[in-house]
Amino acid sequence: MPHGRSDVPLTDAAAAPVVYDVTRLVTRALNPSPNGIDRVDFALARHFLGKGATPLICTALGPRLSDTQKALDTISAIEAYWREAADANEDAVYHSVVAVLAGEGRTEAIQIRHDRKPGFERVSRNWRALRDWAFHLGRPISEAPDGAVYFNATQFLLDRQWYVRWLEARPDVKPVAFIHDLLPVDHPEFFRPIEATLHPRRNRNIARLAAGVVSASRAVADRFAAFAAENGRADIPACVAPLPVSPVFEAPSAPPEALCGRDYFIVCGTIEPRKNHLLLLNVWRELAKSGPAPKLIIVGKRGWLNENVVDMMTRCPSLRASVIEAGGLSTPGLRRLMAGARALLMPSFGEGFGLPVAEALAAGVPVIASDLDVFRELGGDAPDFLDPLDGLGWLQAVRDYRGPESPRRAATLARMKASEIKNDPSNFFETIDRFVATISSRAN
Structure with a gap:
């Protein structure tokens, strides 16, 4: 697993002033739980603003600079709303899933949606923050520090020419973008139709303007390099910084006592075509033909183009007793459930990184995953790899992993124990800091 690789030397150059774009993060203030990009x-944002970076926010007046503490206060409010640090015992969704797994819940059309009640005070505070940010006067973008590095971790609004115009007017400011993936470019069929236009446009703007790019995997860095070269820019410095896993997944955790001896599997990710939930639902429908199937917990919110998946979950009689849709599950709740799972399943057609795989490996939970370059880069030979189109192979794997004496599961655990997969959150930030310092030291 390549930690800290980049295409330019990582120097100890003096830190440059950073302008960090918080626009997308602020818009997530009322989302009940974060997705992968939100977490990054x-x-x-916590890292750079904690070191005194200047926040940039798009308001009704366009891009404006704001106060660092104001942005940190909003981030703290969002963190409280997400309840990422809460104990699993405080998570109603977690308790509902455990009850169903233990046989105490209903047995038809099991759909457990977000039921965490953050309280009027936190909702009201976040709503006021959204309103205040939308009409925030701030300071003109022209006051960005000379020679600053502008960091955009989400590519949000970078497809809009009016939004990037200030960068064209400030050639002394060096933009750095986090490239999560180019999947809407390579596989537009998995995304909303508008993404086939917007994602190429935002990546072309990055290729044209960026002084450097960061990605979580070598696979994505190489793909963006090819895209940039196709668009007339073959010289963009790149940094590979594998995403860190929350410490909660490395901490020892015992499965709930009520689930002792229960067979269940977890799939984690937004319900959308690229995640290939449909394959798993067909596997579970086949399993149900020969008797009670193990439970499948689908963790993640509903995304886009997922009508066939939702129809199967809610209308297929043979799935009603075995498939649990758990929307809004907290991170601590997910960790507790992982502790007793037979395996994490990841049948995706494509990923930029695959944070659930990293989380499961850190937690010591076996992984059955699509045979993708990014998963090989992340987990080496430890996961059990299958083709995402191999329905019979996935069916056999689930059968093989059932029960406490599964030889195939034991073999995967042995490979995980022998591997040298390490999680070092500090290395992620240090790698990016050194890269940003290198970018800032380059001549205009």
Whole structure:
């Protein structure tokens, strides 16, 4: 697993002033739980703003600079709303899932949606923050520090020419963008139709303007390099910084006592075509033909183009007793459930990193995953790899992993124990800091 690789030397150059774009993060203030990009944005915002970076926010007046403490206060409010640090015992969704797994819940059309009640005070505070940010006067973008590095961790609004115009007017400011993936470019069929236009446009703007790019995997860095070269820019410095896993996944955790001896599997990710939930639902429908199937917990919110998946979950009689849709599950709740799972399943057609795989490996939970370059880069030979189109192979794998004496599961655990997969959150930030310092030291 390549930690800290980049295409330019990582120097100890003096830190440059950083302008960090918090626009997308602020818009997530009322979302009940974060997705992968939210987590990356949140972590980097905390890191850079905690070191005194200047926040940039798009308001009704366009891009404006704001106060660092104001942005940190909003981030703290979002963190409280997400309840990422809460104990699993405080998570109603977690308790509902455990009850169903233990046989105490209903047995038809099991759909457990977000039921965490953050309280009027936190909702009201976040709503006021959204309103205040929308009409925030701030300071003109022209006051950005000379020679600053502008960091955008989400690519949000970078497809809009009016939004990037200030960068064209400030050639002394060096933009750095986090490239999560180019999947909407390579596989537009998995995304909303508008993404086939917007994602190429935002990546072309990055290729044209960026002084450097960061990605979580070598696979994505190489793909963006090819895209940039196709668009007339073959010289963009790149840094590979694998995403850190929350410490909660490395901490020892015992499965709930009520689930002792229960067979269940977890799939984690937004319900959308690229995640290939449909394959798993067909596997579970086949399993149900020969008797009670193990439970499948689908963790994640509903995304886009997922009507066939939702129809199967809610209308297929043979799935009603075995498939649990758990929307809004907290991170601590997910960790507790992982502790007793037979395996994490990841049948995706494509990923930029695959944070659930990293989380499961850190937690010591076996992983059955699509045979993707990014998963090989992340987990080496430890996961059990299958083709995402191999329905019979996935069916057999689930059968093989059932029960406490599964030889195939034991073999995967042995490979995980022998591997040298390490999680070092500090290395992620140090790698990016050194890269940003290198970018800032380059001549205009």
